[in-house]
Amino acid sequence: MASLNRCIFLNKTHISSSCSPLSLKRHSESLKLSSVISERNDRVLMESSLKDSVLELDPVSAVNDGVLDFYGEVMAMEDQGVTPWTVSVASGYNLLRNPHHNKGLAFTDKERDTHYLRGLLPPTVISQDLQVKKLLYRIRQYQVPLQKYMAMMDLQESNEKLFYKLLIEHVEELLPVVYTPTVGEACQKYGSIFRRPQGLYISLREKGKILEVLRNWPEMGIQVIVVTDGERILGLGDLGCQGMGIPVGKLSLYSALGGVRPSACLPVTIDVGTNNDKLLNDEFYIGLRQKRATGQEYKELVHEFMAAVKQNYGEKILIQFEDFANHNAFDLLEKYGKTHLVFNDDIQGTASVVLAGLIAALKLVGGTLADHKFLFLGAGEAGTGIAELIALEMFKKMNTPLEDARKKIWLVDSKGLIVSSRKESLQHFKKPWAHEHEPIQDLVDAVKVSFLPSPFKFLHKPMKVPISFQDIKPTVLIGTSGVGRTFTKDVVEAMAAINKKPIILALSNPTSQSECTAEEAYTWTEGRAIFASGSPFDPVEYNGNVFVPGQANNAYIFPGFGLGLIMSGTIRVRDDMLLAASEALAAQVTQENLDKGLIFPPFTNIRKISANIAAKVAAKAYELGLAGRLPQPKDLVKHAESCMYTPSYPNYR
Numbered sequence: 181m182a183s184l185n186r187c188i189f190l191n192k193t194h195i196s197s198s199c200s201p202l203s204l205k206r207h208s209e210s211l212k213l214s215s216v217i218s219e220r221n222d223r224v225l226m227e228s229s230l231k232d233s234v235l236e237l238d239p240v241s242a243v244n245d246g247v248l249d250f251y252g253e254v255m256a257m258e259d260q261g262v263t264p265w266t267v268s269v270a271s272g273y274n275l276l277r278n279p280h281h282n283k284g285l286a287f288t289d290k291e292r293d294t295h296y297l298r299g300l301l302p303p304t305v306i307s308q309d310l311q312v313k314k315l316l317y318r319i320r321q322y323q324v325p326l327q328k329y330m331a332m333m334d335l336q337e338s339n340e341k342l343f344y345k346l347l348i349e350h351v352e353e354l355l356p357v358v359y360t361p362t363v364g365e366a367c368q369k370y371g372s373i374f375r376r377p378q379g380l381y382i383s384l385r386e387k388g389k390i391l392e393v394l395r396n397w398p399e400m401g402i403q404v405i406v407v408t409d410g411e412r413i414l415g416l417g418d419l420g421c422q423g424m425g426i427p428v429g430k431l432s433l434y435s436a437l438g439g440v441r442p443s444a445c446l447p448v449t450i451d452v453g454t455n456n457d458k459l460l461n462d463e464f465y466i467g468l469r470q471k472r473a474t475g476q477e478y479k480e481l482v483h484e485f486m487a488a489v490k491q492n493y494g495e496k497i498l499i500q501f502e503d504f505a506n507h508n509a510f511d512l513l514e515k516y517g518k519t520h521l522v523f524n525d526d527i528q529g530t531a532s533v534v535l536a537g538l539i540a541a542l543k544l545v546g547g548t549l550a551d552h553k554f555l556f557l558g559a560g561e562a563g564t565g566i567a568e569l570i571a572l573e574m575f576k577k578m579n580t581p582l583e584d585a586r587k588k589i590w591l592v593d594s595k596g597l598i599v600s601s602r603k604e605s606l607q608h609f610k611k612p613w614a615h616e617h618e619p620i621q622d623l624v625d626a627v628k629v630s631f632l633p634s635p636f637k638f639l640h641k642p643m644k645v646p647i648s649f650q651d652i653k654p655t656v657l658i659g660t661s662g663v664g665r666t667f668t669k670d671v672v673e674a675m676a677a678i679n680k681k682p683i684i685l686a687l688s689n690p691t692s693q694s695e696c697t698a699e700e701a702y703t704w705t706e707g708r709a710i711f712a713s714g715s716p717f718d719p720v721e722y723n724g725n726v727f728v729p730g731q732a733n734n735a736y737i738f739p740g741f742g743l744g745l746i747m748s749g750t751i752r753v754r755d756d757m758l759l760a761a762s763e764a765l766a767a768q769v770t771q772e773n774l775d776k777g778l779i780f781p782p783f784t785n786i787r788k789i790s791a792n793i794a795a796k797v798a799a800k801a802y803e804l805g806l807a808g809r810l811p812q813p814k815d816l817v818k819h820a821e822s823c824m825y826t827p828s829y830p831n832y833r
């Protein structure tokens with residue numbers, strides 16, 4: 181057997197831009213350890229010397245975004261060999277059980293000889309393409325979505341590259357399996373379907389030890405963390421520790437849709453208890469059995485986590501907050517936005533994707549954003565986040581003063597229309613939307629013309645209606661309430677009565693929480709609605725025409741957005757980057773899409789879309805002087821593409 185003596189080479193850029201001295205030290209320690217472990221057959225692979233800080237690295241490990249490519253996730257090419265690193269070289273039985281390196285029946289005869297696999301696999305050797313075909317066939321056999329989800333999770337944990345190849349090549353079909361709506365059901369039943377732990381669990385019991393816990397994670401080059409505390413999982417409410425399905429799912433999309441390598445992704449669930457009694461009484465519940473910690477106790481745990489993350493991974497680590505309840509989400513974003521690279525997907529990601537859809541929709545309905553009136557049902561993270569970004573776009577692009585822009589946007593919450601007389605009692609994030617108007621209780625009355633109290637209604641001669649009684653006349657209706665079936669027939673018909681092409685976005689997830697179905701939107705508007713929803717709906721046939729509903733889901737934005745931040749080495753998120761992402765996404769909507777009534781491009785092209793979004797986000801970061809990776813590459817789209825993870829198998833030497 182050929183001796184595999186190799187060294188690691190790291191040039192200065194790599195050391196300074198991606199590896200903290202600490203992580204190098206830890207790596208060197210693990211290498212020393214691996215030397216001891218892997219003495220068998222003189223497969224001692226690495227020697228490192230931190231003394232002179234010069235480590236030699238397989239050349240394929242040096243990739244464009246400055247992070248070591250240990251697994252050949254980016255540089256995996258047919259004609260180039262890579263070493264299947266773990267802390268030691270994986271071989272034999274362990275190689276088959278290592279999800280990063282496993283190729284299953286695709287191991288060649290030569291690899292089977294070199295890597296002690298003879299006899300551990302049946303004789304046939306098949307291609308990765310055939311494996312994809314086989315897996316897809318198997319997944320299609322399952323009738324129940326949750327079974328499909330579990331099959332996909334099993335695949336992810338046994339053969340990561342095959343999982344991603346399958347997901348990327350069949351993204352339209354498999355997105356609803358690994359993501360909304362199925363992931364919602366998976367979280368609800370996480371305790372009973374739980375097989376192997378995924379991600380990192382940080383509970384109140386880990387208080388004071390979070391840095392150590394982070395160091396238990398096997399990967400060092402983490403670039404993105406998606407973290408939840410499980411309090412508002414999709415529109416399903418408090419699912420406690422079982423919310424872990426969300427960070428796991430989101431990060432799968434980071435890799436599949438945005439090309440961030442899987443080994444650089446870390447899913448985290450912060451467990452401070454749950455107020456969900458059903459879970460607390462469920463014998464299979466996996467989290468702490470206590471009511472949620474709040475106030476100081478909650479804040480201290482989150483703060484320790486945020487500090488430990490920065491200490492362990494450095495300034496450029498991206499932390500995506502996901503599915504926190506309103507009462508924490510805004511405060512966390514506000515607080516850590518100043519010190520960390522943080523992004524709240526439910527506030528900012530949703531806002532960016534919806535703004536993109538609206539910019540695209542203008543080509544169908546005409547006018548500028550400022551010519552439209554927006555009515556929201558739901559004034560939480562998504563509702564107020566979208567509202568704010570629409571107003572900002574009007575301000576930046578049309579010079580509409582922010583205050584005037586906001587006045588074109590109305591929000592209804594569980595207590596009715598948000599109006600100035602309610603201002604005192606409103607949560608701070610709702611206050612900017614408390615405009616002058618008489619109170620209105622029901623959504624339908626906020627849509628209808630004319631909301632006039634009786635004295636005005638029965639006047640025979642026309643008179644000027646005071647502003648507080650004027651109709652809102654929304655052209656766009658957006659559901660972010662988390663409550664299903666709230667766009668009733670009355671509401672949708674009222675939209676259709678005042679608009680030729682009403683824009684109706686039912687954004688709440690999963691499908692059960694959608695404000696209306698695609699079929700309802702098209703039927704009740706006689707096929708005139710421009711409709712998109714957060715979770716996918718099948719095409720609808722109405723009056724002999726087929727309508728294809730778009731999916732206004734933040735999955736369009738966050739993977740490319742995150743890639744843009746990472747590849748530019750950005751240290752803070754700014755609203756201008758969100759606007760850049762929206763515009764980049766809207767620019768990907770073709771005339772052909774619009775002709776079908778689609779205000780989002782199909783997911784089939786998502787990696788190209790993500791590269792474009794990443795490029796625009798990175799360009800904005802460079803423009804704002806927030807990018808740390810210098811010099812700025814000339815062609816950012818090409819650069820983004822070259823940074824992207826590819827799931828084809830490498831050849832093992």
Ligand SMILES: O=C([O-])CC(=O)C(=O)O
Pocket residue numbers: 360413414415503525526688689714733734
């Ligand atoms: O996960 C999704 O599909 C979108 C999202 O962030 C949410 O609904 O919280």
Ligand SMILES: [Mg+2]
Pocket residue numbers: 414502503525526
């Ligand atoms: Mg979310």
